[in-house]
Amino acid sequence: MSLTESLKMAWRALVGNRLRAILTMLGIIIGVAAVIALITAGQAATSSVTSSVQALGSNLISVSPIRSSGVVLYPQDSAWLLQVVPQIKADAPLVEASVTSSYETVSWSTTLIGTTPAALGIEGRKLAQGRFISAQDLSGNRDVAVLGQTVAQSLFGARDPMRQTISVNGTPFTVIGVLQATGGAFGANADNVIIVPVPAAEWVAGTTQLTGIEAQARSAAIAPLAVAQITAVLNHRFATTNAASVVSQDQILSTLSTITATLTLMLGGIAGISLLVGGIGIMNIMLVTVSERTREIGLRKALGASRQAILSQFLIESSLLSVAGGAIGVVVGVGLSGLLTHLLGAGGVSISAVALALGFSLLVGIGFGIWPAANASHLDPVQALYHD
Amino acid sequence: MTEVVRVDELSRIFRTGAVEVQAVRSVSFSIEEGAMVAIMGPSGSGKTTMMNMLGCLDRPTSGRYFLGGEDVAKKTDDALARIRNRRIGFVFQSYNLLTALNALENVELPLVYRGMASGERHRVAAQTLAEVGLSELMSFRPYELSGGQQQRVGIARALAGTPDLLLADEPTGNLDSVSGEEILNLFLDLHQRGRTLIIVTHDEQVALHCQRIIRLKDGRVLSDQPVDPARRRIKADLGTRALTS
Known part of the structure; x- marks a missing residue:
């Protein structure tokens, strides 16, 4: 049939x-x-x-010192790391503090990040308005701030924040730029930040110790090698086996x-x-x-x-x-x-x-x-x- | 005359647990081509078991069964299916038509299993239905037909494959006397055209249409005799009633 x-x-x-x-x-x-x-x-x-995750920056490697191993990093360690690790093409120190910012009668809890001009490219961020912090801001010790979208909207609403003075834990800062929104991931809202030059953040935080360094590998392929190299040089310098947690974006991604x-x-x-x-x-x-x-x-x-x-x-x-x-x-x-x-x-x-x-x-x-x-x-x- | 059927010391024993029933005991007879034979007996006589074996639906426990000269007693299931398909035409008491199919498709069924192409099948089935007088009712479903008409579809289905042997099991059992007579007439017609027919029945009047009656009792042949021509019922008997159908 x-x-x-x-x-x-x-x-x-x-x-x-x-x-x-x-x-x-x-x-x-x-x-x-x-x-x-x-x-x-x-x-x-x-x-x-x-x-x-990819929005966090391309080939991003974050380095966090492990305090229980007695490791403390300072801003100049960022320049040193760039010199001793050829696999990275840029890096930026991070000094972070939880702060209260205010403008006129409005106040807002946020994270203050002190860093260098390199951070913009490393994190892959873009500006909505104005400019990012510059080398002159660092060397001139200027109290200037770049606001994340969340902070800008919370403090200023529809008004233009440019060239206005805000107060961060009582220290006045002049707003020179606003970042574009990235959309938050994993609780850490990358838009709820105020970015200032390292010296200004040190002043507000009352410490010169870094919360971490973020580095950019020369390419995605070389990122694992960069991670290994950073780990090795830090371990060698601090004579420990566990100086810092070094994680690449790829590792997070995988x-x-x-x-x-x-x-x-x-x-x-x-x-x-x-x-x-x-x-x-x-x-x-x-x-x-x-x-x-x-x-x-x-x-x-x-x-x-x-x-x-x-x-x-x-x-x-x-x-x-x-x-x-x-x-x-x-x-x-x-x-x-x-x-x-x-x-x-x-x-x-x-x-x-x-x-x-x-x-x-x-x-x-x-x-x-x-x-x-x-x-x-x-x-x-x-x-x-x-x-x- | 060539022998179509020859059974030799045929026995069939059913075993259910420890109980053993001898339904057919050492039965022997032969049937020649073109014969019209009735197998009679009361219920329990073994006539149904006999018919199942003659129809290659069941295998004997012992003895031999020659169908057209071929010993079919020990064939495999699929070989028996093939023999049923090509050499045997069944006519059932309750017609056994498939209600999902119309008359033509029911008649086509054995040809489907023969692997005949559909065009050829339609032609053969339509022609066979015409032979039993149902040309007009080919697209009717079984439930749209009278009992007599359904049985004619059943007969057409049995004939479609041009079998060596037509086996009818109480073919008039579910019919009123008029329709029953019509069906028996049809059988007489087929007999006249040289078909070999075996009718299994317990009804003396049905059996009297045949040339020969094999009577079974308790699994044995009680008698095997030709029908006295004086008592034989033939087609003329019907008279005008056939016209009223």
Whole structure:
């Protein structure tokens, strides 16, 4: 018997029991749609996390001294590090302090960061207005400040902050620039900052100790080497094995990627379980179908249907159920993914997820169809024919 | 005359746990091509078991069964399926038509399993339906047909594959007497055209249409005799009633 013949036969059997076929397919539809939508959601999360990390700066390496190892870094150590580590092309010291800033009657809690002009390029930040701190600001010991978007909006609202004087823990600063917003990542809001020259921050913080140094590797490829080199020179200088925590953006990225990939896999797995449940639904219905149609099977055998013909008839029926369910599931899943992409602002339908879900649904149909179909093909013709 | 059927010391024993039932015990007979034979017996006589074995639906426990000269007693399931498909036509008491298919498609069914192309199949099935007088009703579903018409579809299905042997199991059992007579008429027609027919029945009136009656009792042949021509019921018997259908 030809395949088209079998397909026609299976189609008629399914159409002849429409409601049951649709209800059976529902399990597969939900499973496939869930796999596609959840994988899309996972991938959207991955890409949004990745872009957030990348927004932190290109080839960024952050160096944080470990105080429990007795390591203290000072502003001049930033210049020293640039000299002894050829793999980095720029670096900037960071002196940070939690401060209260105010303008007229408004005050705002924020982070003061004292650094050098190099920080702008290292962090990949852009200015919305005015200029960044300059070498002259450092050497001239000027009290000038560049505001993050959050600070600018909190203190000034719609007014123009340029050339206004704000107070930071009581010290007056002149606003010379405003940074563009970056969008925060991981709690640390990069827009809630005031950036000033290092000496000014030292004055406000009352210390010349650095919270850290941020460096820029010459290239992404060389970043791991730069990390190793920075670690080595610091360990050597402070005669310890644990002078500083040196982390590249790549390392952060790969850690996060691992987490989000696991998340995606988990979501896909949960959805996969629902597909499996849908498959069990198909098996259940096919077992019922076989027992309901025992007489028909007996008749077909009496008319000369071989075991293989009966087997393929029921296998094709279950496969048709799952593939049709899978196809509808893809449509629903793609629709859901579009909606998710729209809501999350990232993602897009994954072709591999669609292929995976469809392939899996076909496997489910055949896998769970085999047992009922084998049952049907092994029926004894006499017993089947006189079954009531 | 060539032998279509020869059974030799055929026995069938059913075992259920410790209980053993001898449904057919050492039955031997032969049926020639073109014969019309009734197998009779009360329920429990073994006639259904006999029919299942003759139809290659079941295998004997011992003995030999030659169908058209070929020993089919020890064939595999699939080989038997092939023999049923090509050499045997079944007519059932309850018609056993598939309700999802129309009359034509029901008749096509054995040809589907023979692998015949659909165009050829349609042609053969339509022609066979015309032979049993149902040309007008080919696209009707079984539930749209009367019992007699359904049984004719069943007969057409049995004939479509031009089998060596037509096996009918109580073919008139579910029919009123008029429709029953019509069906038996059809069988007589087929007999006249040289078909080999075996009708399994417990109804003496049905059996009297045949040339020969094999009576079974308790799994054995009680008698095997030709029907007295004086008692035989033939087609003329029907008169005008056939026209009312």
